[in-house]
Amino acid sequence: MQNRKKGFTLAELLVVVAIVAILVAISIPIFTRQLEASREATDLANVRSAYAEVMAAVMIEDTENEVKVVKLKQKKAKWQSHDPVTIGGVMHYNDQGDTANWIGYPVPGGECEVSYQPNSGVLFNWKGKNGTGGSEQKYTFNINCDMHAPLNKSGVLEMLGNNNNFEIDSNCTKSNMLPEIQAKIEEDSLLKKGTWAYLGDAKDRSKRYLFWTSVDISSDSVGAGKKIPVIISTADGRFYISETTTAIRKNTAGNYVAIADHLTPQQYRECLSEDKKYKNLQEAYDAYAKLVTDGTYPQYKDTLPK
Known part of the structure; x- marks a missing residue:
């Protein structure tokens, strides 16, 4: 009588094992990609929710509540399933680099800090575990910093009252307002970095x-009576590139070199040229850096923040 319970031969078993191995090899990358896409979708949803909360707080x-931090779930650096990414009307590509509204890119175990900057709008700042993130930016400072926040938050404006032409210089170390x-x-x-002054109407x-x-x-190589390049930021959000002539300030507390001579309100306006106007600090700084590296002021190229 013929035996109908014969099992697989060794060759047949090896073929089955090979087929299973191929299927697993194909399916694991697909599953991994889908899993990462799911994590990215969750992160995007959470960041968009944080954006909505921040903008509501601003209004x-x-x-x-004008700053929200979202912990990221994704396990790979940069975006795997979306390029570009758009959040809150801000579009960004993986290899675009930093902008006024977007710093860095997502990294494993990282976070996204969502905030609002008065001069440039919403900012998505992608950071790593150590708080620095995968940024490829070229700046050694926060290019989205609010240049007028220190004065606004200091209480000095209230001290100045109705003063319509005040001067506060970073070199005036004896000032009680500085x-x-x-x-x-x-x-x-x-x-x-560098030298600065708040000027104008309180x-x-x-x-x-x-x-x-x-x-x-204040260095011996510069001093008073020298023309220097400056970035001018107005408190209502405008940026300009201009130049001033340094000057000696004399007072009972001690003399020092100021970023500009005494200016009238009209002379302030004369410093603001429409053809040298920029929409944010990043654009203004880039123009300033070009001016001192291969423009009018190459003698100051080594003064740029490092």
Whole structure:
């Protein structure tokens, strides 16, 4: 009688094992991609939700909720299933680099800090476990820093009252107002570099200015009477590139070199040229850097923040 319970031969078993191995090899990458896409979709949904919360807080002036941090779930750096990515009207490509509204890219175990910057709008700052993230940016400072926040938060404007042409210089170390402002300057702010001055009208934001230069004007190689390049930021969000002439300030507390001579309100306006106007700090700084590297002021190229 014929035996009908014969099993697989060794060759047949090897073929089956090979087929299963091929199927597994094909399916694992597909499953991994789908799993990462799912993580990215979750992260995008959470960041968009944080964006909505931040913008709502800005509208009702709820300063305590104008910054939200989202912990990321994705396990691979950059976007695997989306390129470009659009959040809150801000579009960004994987290899685009940093912009005024987007810093870095997602990294495993990282986070996204969503905030609002008065001069440039929403900011998505992608950070890593150590808080720095996968940024490829070229700046050694926070290019999205609010240049007027230290003055606004210091209480000095209230002290100035109706003064329509005040001057507060970073070199005036004997000033009783300067320490109040310095205490509000963030460690990664551009104001930690170079020389600066707040000038103008304490009440009218459109007539209040910040002058900044990378040049250490108090050094022996510069001093008073020298033309220097400056970035001018108005308190209502405009940016310009201009130049000033340094000057000696004399007072009972001690003399020092100021970023500009005494200016009238009309002379402030004369410093603002429409053909040298920029929409944010990043554009203004890039133009300034070009001016001192291969433009009018190559003697100051080594003064750029490093």
